[in-house]
Amino acid sequence: MADRDREADARVPVLMYHAVAAGPNDATRALSVTPQAFAEQMAAVADRGRTPIGTAELAAAWRSGRPLPRRPVLITFDDGYAGVHRHALPVLARHGFPATLFVSTGWLRGPHDTGGAPDTMLDWAQVRELAAAGVEIGGHSHTHPQLDQVGEERLRHELIHSKEIVADQLGVVPASFAYPYGYSDRRVRRAVRETGYAQALAVGNGLARRAQGPYALRRVTVRRSTGTEEFARLVEGRAIARTFALDRALTKGYAVLRRTRQARRKVLGAGA
Numbered sequence: 531m532a533d534r535d536r537e538a539d540a541r542v543p544v545l546m547y548h549a550v551a552a553g554p555n556d557a558t559r560a561l562s563v564t565p566q567a568f569a570e571q572m573a574a575v576a577d578r579g580r581t582p583i584g585t586a587e588l589a590a591a592w593r594s595g596r597p598l599p600r601r602p603v604l605i606t607f608d609d610g611y612a613g614v615h616r617h618a619l620p621v622l623a624r625h626g627f628p629a630t631l632f633v634s635t636g637w638l639r640g641p642h643d644t645g646g647a648p649d650t651m652l653d654w655a656q657v658r659e660l661a662a663a664g665v666e667i668g669g670h671s672h673t674h675p676q677l678d679q680v681g682e683e684r685l686r687h688e689l690i691h692s693k694e695i696v697a698d699q700l701g702v703v704p705a706s707f708a709y710p711y712g713y714s715d716r717r718v719r720r721a722v723r724e725t726g727y728a729q730a731l732a733v734g735n736g737l738a739r740r741a742q743g744p745y746a747l748r749r750v751t752v753r754r755s756t757g758t759e760e761f762a763r764l765v766e767g768r769a770i771a772r773t774f775a776l777d778r779a780l781t782k783g784y785a786v787l788r789r790t791r792q793a794r795r796k797v798l799g800a801g802a
């Protein structure tokens with residue numbers, strides 16, 4: 531296969547982390563990892579000769595046809611938990627790994643805190659330190675709703691308000707977005723694009739490919755139950771479908787539940 535063809539068909543593992551914490555609360559526990567597991571996982575990324583890159587870097591390469599580095603992988607964190615600064619940053623810095631942090635601006639500690647955060651979050655000084663250390667800061671809405679379930683006005687506010695806060699706090703306009711819960715539809719993707727985001731990440735528990743388009747790039751979930759073997763499979767992009775078969779069943783079940791609820795809301799005329 532020619533290099534160009536291989537490039538176009540590249541499948542890139544995009545790791546999705548949430549909290550990095552020794553003692554997370556019940557709300558964030560399942561999707562968290564221990565500081566020790568995170569350190570071991572980053573050592574595994576290095577041992578396997580993987581090259582971490584940023585979200586904007588991946589999308590720009592796919593947009594322009596520029597070659598990706600050898601064996602690329604993305605390290606991403608959602609929401610903005612305090613442990614990303616306390617535990618993950620020193621490990622990332624030791625390896626010289628770039629990463630991306632997607633912040634829900636209304637959850638971070640400080641002037642824009644809406645009080646709805648699920649656990650201890652970063653403050654803006656810590657986010658600025660992460661940015662200064664080379665972590666790309668992306669958007670993740672303001673209050674973390676299921677964006678495909680909210681009305682147009684709320685959708686635009688969630689996107690524009692959070693983007694303005696990040697730009698104001700960091701002096702840099704965020705270029706990448708991650709959908710809360712991974713949920714998006716055509717309307718949400720269009721609004722994200724019109725807000726000025728150049729790319730967006732979903733969940734989907736599959737490898738990212740250029741053919742998915744810049745607003746629906748898939749990620750794989752790393753969680754507290756992810757063992758050494760499973761993590762190696764994720765980083766190598768092997769047996770992803772099998773690893774997440776249960777997730778898919780759960781997601782499908784949840785989608786049915788959501789549809790039922792929506793239908794009931796419509797029937798009752800309760801609206802959003």
Ligand SMILES: [Zn+2]
Binds near residue numbers: 670
């Ligand atoms: Zn989130």
